[in-house]
Amino acid sequence: MVNNFLKNNLAILFGNVFFKIGGYIYKFLMVYLLNNYAYGILTIISPFQNILQTLAAGGLPPTISKYVSEYNATNQKENSYKLILVSIKIAILLGITFGLLMIFFIAPLLVKIYNNKSLLLPLQIIGLIVPFSAIVGVFRGIFQGTYEMTHILTSRAIEQITMILSAIVLIILGFSVVGAIFGSVIGFFSSLISVIIILHKYFLDVFQGMLKLKMDFKEEIKIAYKIISFSIPVILTAISEIGIYSMTTTIMPLFITISEVGYFGIAEPIARLPLMISNSLATTILPVTSEMFASKNTNILKKYMFNALRYNLIIMVPICLFIMIFSKEVLLVMFFTKPFYSKGANVLTILTLGMFFYSIFAITSSMIQGAGKPKSSMYLLIGGFIQILLLSFIFIPYFGVNGGAISTTLTTATMTLISLIYLNKHISLKFNMGHYLKILFAGIIITIFLLILPKNLIGFYIGLLFLFPIYLITLMIIKGFTTDDLNILMKIENKIPFKLTIIKKMIIKGTEVNFNEYRK
Structure with a gap:
């Protein structure tokens, strides 16, 4: 029964990632095949399609x-x-x-x-x-x-x-x-x-x-x-x-042209790409949280929660910073046949920050649901819906398409903050801030590195090449890794046909463990 459960969950997890990728492929193909006005129409009507399908499905x-x-x-x-x-x-x-x-x-x-x-x-x-x-x-x-x-x-x-x-x-x-x-x-x-x-x-x-x-x-x-x-x-x-x-x-569309809406529609799927990682973490953390909470195994529960949030930050920080700083170049590379789409660079920068916050919320929301409080998660989403509705009417008339991105980012930031406070209060989760601060410090280092690069395609490719090496070296120097990282890496290494020797050595040096314990 347990094996069947795990098999089905892995199948759904794989399927969700696969179909998310398929959804992005569809959107990117539409960007290439449609002009900006037509893609703007597609962007406008997509929410109505989703809402109508949800209502018709009736839950x-x-x-x-x-x-x-x-x-x-x-x-x-x-x-x-x-x-x-x-x-x-x-x-x-x-x-x-x-x-x-x-x-x-x-x-x-x-x-x-x-x-x-x-x-x-x-x-x-x-x-x-x-x-x-x-x-x-x-x-x-x-x-x-x-x-x-x-x-x-x-x-x-x-x-x-x-x-x-x-x-x-x-x-x-x-x-x-x-x-x-x-x-x-x-x-x-x-x-x-x-x-x-x-x-x-x-x-x-x-x-x-x-x-x-x-x-x-x-x-x-x-x-x-x-x-x-x-x-x-x-x-x-x-x-x-x-x-x-x-x-x-x-x-x-009440305040700006459909073509301008198209720029938002072009930036939005790129900004949401990193969410595949957090959504996968959120999917796996829900049943774990439910099981540990039901069995009152609070120590293991807190360890799972700590690692889920930490791994989300480790992955999301460099990716989001790179997209935000090189937003124009990202659009130029992805839509090289339509360079005028780079006008959506500011939208992409703001939306990426919003999706960074939402990545944290996706995990904390799953934790809240797993802790037996699904209504609290629902209320947070309803509150976020009301907030973004009000902010959209405030910011879009003055800032246009950027106003929509600002409204999204402020809403996701608010939802994330409230969910963290609620989670800490309900589960008494003591966040080990030292580990999170080390990740943010490594983020500051790569931000400085990316900012000094020229803002063109040469700088883009240099940043892409050295982004993760500099990030991992920084985490190694400031001892930003844990023994859990090493154990997980070794499990991954046992299931793949090649060795991750360099990364393993960096993680070992970035922790206080004895290398001899992990030599095998």
């Missing part, structure tokens, strides 16, 4: 996962089938309802608000995506509840691959941003076909069980109420997180 995937796993564990298969059947009906109802609302009411209303008719068709196409994505969510909830994570990965892979390929073909054929969005329709439709095939092939008993069910309307309403009651916090949390990421892009 069903985690709800189904929870109850299906519980019912299966207690051999209540009939209750499991009833829940699935009612969930499918809810998904179809919500998907069609929100899809029609988007096509006939929300899209025309947004066009009037933004006073831009070019947004109408792209927004209406979103309405076609919603029914497919809502129903797909139900099936993925079933897979998760039965611990068949590979089926989730399969459906997501089909969705992402067909979405990217369809979007590319449609854009090349001349459909521009409309083709990019319609690619998502094709992607979710393909995913729906795949989950139906998977369910029929591997879960035939579920089909047969649902066909034999006999439920009256009152019982369906009772089950639906149970599902929706559990789903509401999930929906609020998801929408708040989307809002923190994307609220500024929905407000910007």
Whole structure:
């Protein structure tokens, strides 16, 4: 059971990283294939697509996962089938309802608000995506509840691959941003076909069980109420997180041009690239925190938390500093065929700082959830959503696209500070500030190094080449490593075909351990 649990968690962790990379590939391809105005439209409508899909899904995937796993564990298969059947009906109802609302009411209303008719068709196409994505969510909830994570990965892979390929073909054929969005329709439709095939092939008993069910309307309403009651916090949390990421892009068109919004959309995925690391740490720290907190093993719990935050800082500090200082050159290198995109350099610098704060929040939020306080994490996200909404209306009219980045950074900084204070108060986590200060000192050293380099492509490549060597040497000199670092490195070394001798020696010299203990 434990091995199966670890296997599934590793599969999901790998899948999340893989699909995050796929998402970035999609965005970068869209930047190359679309002009700045078209990409600005894509940036504006993406939050509406995400929010609408979240509302249409109704928080069903985690709800189904929870109850299906519980019912299966207690051999209540009939209750499991009833829940699935009612969930499918809810998904179809919500998907069609929100899809029609988007096509006939929300899209025309947004066009009037933004006073831009070019947004109408792209927004209406979103309405076609919603029914497919809502129903797909139900099936993925079933897979998760039965611990068949590979089926989730399969459906997501089909969705992402067909979405990217369809979007590319449609854009090349001349459909521009409309083709990019319609690619998502094709992607979710393909995913729906795949989950139906998977369910029929591997879960035939579920089909047969649902066909034999006999439920009256009152019982369906009772089950639906149970599902929706559990789903509401999930929906609020998801929408708040989307809002923190994307609220500024929905407000910007009220004050600046769509082309200027495009610069924000270009900078945002680059600024969020380092978050793949913190998100992976957050994913793994949640079950560990839950287990240690439940067993009241506070010493090990504090050690895990300390290392999670510390490793996040060790990795994020040099990467974020490099992107912030060489933001213009980063854009020139990544989008070498469109050098005018370097106008988004200031946005990238500010957003990268915001995502640095958010990387810390992602981990502390997982710790809070693992400590049995999921509502506290939800309240933090809702508070962040309200803050970024207010700040966007304050800063965007005066600072334009940079105002959106400032609003994001101030919000993520506030959320991070509050989460750290709350975590320390709730778990009595005594932060060993000496280790964190050493990381920040090493950050100051590489900041000085990067600042004295010429701000051109030559300086960019020199900085990229010597960034981590200087950083690691600094940590070694100031004794910024621990024995945990050495133990982890040796475990990694045992699983790869080559030795990490130089890095191992640097870590040994950067700690007070005896080298002879780790010679083997």
